[in-house]
Amino acid sequence: MKTTIALAGNPNSGKTTLFNELTGARQHVGNYPGVTVEKKQGTYHHNGYKLNIVDLPGTYSLTAYSMEEIVARNFLVSEKPSAVINVIDASNLERNLYLTLQFLEMGVPVCLALNMIDVALYRGIDIDVPKLSLRLGVPVIPTVARSGKGKVELMHAAVQMVQNKNYPTPIRISYGEDIDRTLDEMEHIVRNNYFLTDQYRPRWIALKYIENDEQIIALGKQFNSRTAALLEKMVHHLAIHIEKTLDSFPESILSDYRYGYINSILKEGTVRHTGDRHRLFISDKIDKVVVNRFSGPLIMLAILFGLYHFTFSYSEAPVNWFEQLFGWLGDLARAHLPPGLIRSLIISGIIDGVGGVLGFVPLIMFMFFGISLLEDSGYLARVAFMLDRIFRIFGLHGSSVMAYIVSGGIAGGCAVPGVMATRTLKSPRERLATLLTVPFMNCGAKLPVFALLVATFFLHHEALMMFAFTLISWAGALFVAKFLRITIVKGACSPFVMELPPYRVPTFKGLAIHTWERTWQYIRKAGTIILGVSIILWALMTFPTLPASLTQDFENQRQALRSAAVTEVTAQLAANKDTASLSEAAAILNRQLLKVDNQEAEAVLKHSFAGRLGTALETISRWAGFDWRTNIALIGGFAAKEVIVSTLGTAYSLGQVDPEHSGSLAHTLANSPNWRPLVALSLIIFVMFYSPCFVATVCIAREAGSLKWGVFAMVFNTVLAFSLAVAVFQVGQLIGF
Numbered sequence: 001m002k003t004t005i006a007l008a009g010n011p012n013s014g015k016t017t018l019f020n021e022l023t024g025a026r027q028h029v030g031n032y033p034g035v036t037v038e039k040k041q042g043t044y045h046h047n048g049y050k051l052n053i054v055d056l057p058g059t060y061s062l063t064a065y066s067m068e069e070i071v072a073r074n075f076l077v078s079e080k081p082s083a084v085i086n087v088i089d090a091s092n093l094e095r096n097l098y099l100t101l102q103f104l105e106m107g108v109p110v111c112l113a114l115n116m117i118d119v120a121l122y123r124g125i126d127i128d129v130p131k132l133s134l135r136l137g138v139p140v141i142p143t144v145a146r147s148g149k150g151k152v153e154l155m156h157a158a159v160q161m162v163q164n165k166n167y168p169t170p171i172r173i174s175y176g177e178d179i180d181r182t183l184d185e186m187e188h189i190v191r192n193n194y195f196l197t198d199q200y201r202p203r204w205i206a207l208k209y210i211e212n213d214e215q216i217i218a219l220g221k222q223f224n225s226r227t228a229a230l231l232e233k234m235v236h237h238l239a240i241h242i243e244k245t246l247d248s249f250p251e252s253i254l255s256d257y258r259y260g261y262i263n264s265i266l267k268e269g270t271v272r273h274t275g276d277r278h279r280l281f282i283s284d285k286i287d288k289v290v291v292n293r294f295s296g297p298l299i300m301l302a303i304l305f306g307l308y309h310f311t312f313s314y315s316e317a318p319v320n321w322f323e324q325l326f327g328w329l330g331d332l333a334r335a336h337l338p339p340g341l342i343r344s345l346i347i348s349g350i351i352d353g354v355g356g357v358l359g360f361v362p363l364i365m366f367m368f369f370g371i372s373l374l375e376d377s378g379y380l381a382r383v384a385f386m387l388d389r390i391f392r393i394f395g396l397h398g399s400s401v402m403a404y405i406v407s408g409g410i411a412g413g414c415a416v417p418g419v420m421a422t423r424t425l426k427s428p429r430e431r432l433a434t435l436l437t438v439p440f441m442n443c444g445a446k447l448p449v450f451a452l453l454v455a456t457f458f459l460h461h462e463a464l465m466m467f468a469f470t471l472i473s474w475a476g477a478l479f480v481a482k483f484l485r486i487t488i489v490k491g492a493c494s495p496f497v498m499e500l501p502p503y504r505v506p507t508f509k510g511l512a513i514h515t516w517e518r519t520w521q522y523i524r525k526a527g528t529i530i531l532g533v534s535i536i537l538w539a540l541m542t543f544p545t546l547p548a549s550l551t552q553d554f555e556n557q558r559q560a561l562r563s564a565a566v567t568e569v570t571a572q573l574a575a576n577k578d579t580a581s582l583s584e585a586a587a588i589l590n591r592q593l594l595k596v597d598n599q600e601a602e603a604v605l606k607h608s609f610a611g612r613l614g615t616a617l618e619t620i621s622r623w624a625g626f627d628w629r630t631n632i633a634l635i636g637g638f639a640a641k642e643v644i645v646s647t648l649g650t651a652y653s654l655g656q657v658d659p660e661h662s663g664s665l666a667h668t669l670a671n672s673p674n675w676r677p678l679v680a681l682s683l684i685i686f687v688m689f690y691s692p693c694f695v696a697t698v699c700i701a702r703e704a705g706s707l708k709w710g711v712f713a714m715v716f717n718t719v720l721a722f723s724l725a726v727a728v729f730q731v732g733q734l735i736g737f
């Protein structure tokens with residue numbers, strides 16, 4: 001018979017090191033069927049036995065919260081290894097034993113490799129091995145995987161256990177009166193109905209039902225739907241009861257009691273801290289202050305503000321260089337191409353579109369550098385840790401915060417890398433809820449819109465308004481996440497097992513790589529999709545072209561102006577490109593001509609597909625106070641929020657408006673009868689919440705694994721945004737704004 005021994009344990013406990021030490025070159029790597037989780041197998045010879053060793057993926061628990069957990073558990077159940085060697089990090093016993101308890105509850109033939117014993121010793125952690133073994137009821141062998149120390153003893157213990165059939169007795173942890181009562185009843189029902197009992201222990205099945213383990217619940221439904229329904233009902237009642245009495249969830253009560261159980265074992269003298277009992281390691285010392293309940297949040301705010309400041313002040317100069325570069329390219333095209341559709345396509349479609357996005361690159365790069373710094377130093381994990389309590393209320397996870405910040409949680413990010421950042425979330429539901437709500441953050445492309453409107457309508461309250469918008473977008477994202485988590489992405493929160501890695505001084509190479517990876521994702525957006533989208537947008541805003549008679553009208557107006565002027569003036573205008581050095585008369589003529597040009601641009605836009613759509617939508621958009629001009633700009637925003645301000649400029653016959661210098665647009669809006677502060681507020685709310693830009697939508701669809709989530713994000717967000725904008729506008733009107 002082939003004897004298989006599986007290595008299991010938390011990530012970073014040293015499984016792979018031990019595996020390599022045991023199998024040497026006799027190993028091969030494949031994938032588990034149907035998933036991208038690596039499967040490593042090899043052989044080890046012990047006293048003439050040939051043992052098949054499998055390195056399981058690292059997991060913190062055995063509930064089906066992540067792919068790794070499912071893979072590891074399925075392996076244990078379907079392949080039934082003769083023994084499981086649970087590799088634990090001796091310097092971090094409390095957390096590592098959590099998984100051990102789960103093996104023991106599951107009734108797996110487990111023995112412990114008390115690995116990294118060297119690190120534990122170094123830190124003055126003295127473990128009474130025989131006592132620990134006795135308390136847990138399993139063989140415990142100290143090892144140092146890196147040097148191979150203890151591996152022979154370990155394999156000997158494992159083989160002995162298999163040969164003597166001397167397996168550990170499954171443990172029965174008490175989970176407090178409420179849970180125990182239901183658990184016992186459920187166990188009874190499971191046993192009497194032979195409910196999945198050929199594969200699992202009855203009590204374990206009951207526990208998994210209480211933990212809302214999807215895989216077991218699905219199996220149960222298939223096996224015997226009546227019993228399954230009964231069990232689910234019991235769990236439901238239990239959850240309500242726990243919520244009422246303890247204001248908590250069954251899952252977290254379970255994990256509390258498990259940790260309690262571990263602590264009682266550790267405190268019974270199995271672990272002693274030798275030397276200075278209060279000796280804290282540098283990281284722990286830093287954490288005393290940094291994640292302190294009082295100083296923690298203050299430090300966090302200061303650091304986040306510092307990041308914001310760093311990003312915006314230092315990126316200013318490079319952002320200007322980029323702008324100048326694209327301005328120069330535009331001028332070059334203008335000078336060398338004959339007027340007409342091609343020139344308009346190259347300037348308005350390609351250079352402006354791509355330039356608008358690439359112009360943000362330095363900003364994005366600085367921000368990602370700052371974020372990488374926080375991440376690589378280990379601080380971001382602390383932020384996630386501190387915010388976890390709040391995020392949990394909304395059905396998210398502490399790690400979600402990272403994605404929000406990258407997306408513009410501190411105004412000025414980008415949802416594209418933000419959506420990518422959700423990869424760090426283990427639970428698929430928390431991940432989905434996070435990636436669907438990150439587009440509500442105030443990304444760098446929404447800022448010019450806000451800046452324009454705030455400067456125009458809420459002068460002297462700029463900082464306050466911007467701060468309020470940040471709060472509104474966070475509140476919106478969190479509430480929508482909560483809404484999603486109780487409707488279409490229902491399911492329990494994953495228990496919080498989060499690494500607080502030791503602080504490290506980041507390496508420059510690491511920072512550079514992280515910064516560049518994220519920046520590159522953003523640049524690709526400009527190079528590929530934005531290019532296509534801005535060409536389409538250009539076409540929508542250009543075709544159908546004005547009828548020849550109208551174009552002729554504008555041309556006639558220009559002719560009339562020119563012929564009314566003195567010849568010298570027109571000559572000066574034709575010869576001189578630099579408006580600053582014109583004589584007064586020439587400058588006046590220049591302005592008049594420009595006005596006609598802009599009126600023509602407005603007419604072209606109104607006549608185009610986009611213009612017609614904007615006009616048609618006016619009947620509905622009136623509810624939120626938006627006129628046809630705003631509608632066109634917002635349609636452009638579906639492609640990329642960067643185009644909103646410039647399109648608004650064209651629609652108000654101001655020519656192309658540079659978002660950085662939108663003074664004339666501000667002036668026009670302030671004097672337009674269609675506009676007032678209430679309209680601006682309603683528009684800001686709409687822009688904040690409506691459809692993610694095209695690239696973000698594509699990313700969402702890709703990361704969520706289905707096109708349907710991309711479509712959902714577009715439709716749901718737009719409906720939500722419109723409802724909010726209408727509410728703001730209508731209520732505002734009612735109370736007299």
Ligand code: GDP
Pocket residue numbers: 009010011012013014015016017018058115116117118119143144145146147
């Ligand atoms: P896995 O995630 O469980 O597969 O962990 P790895 O085998 O990749 O080990 C994580 C890190 O711990 C590596 O850097 C190893 O070199 C180190 N490591 C593993 N075992 C020991 C040990 O017993 N002592 C020390 N000091 N380091 C170890």
Ligand code: MG
Pocket residue numbers: 015016017058
């Ligand atoms: Mg590994």
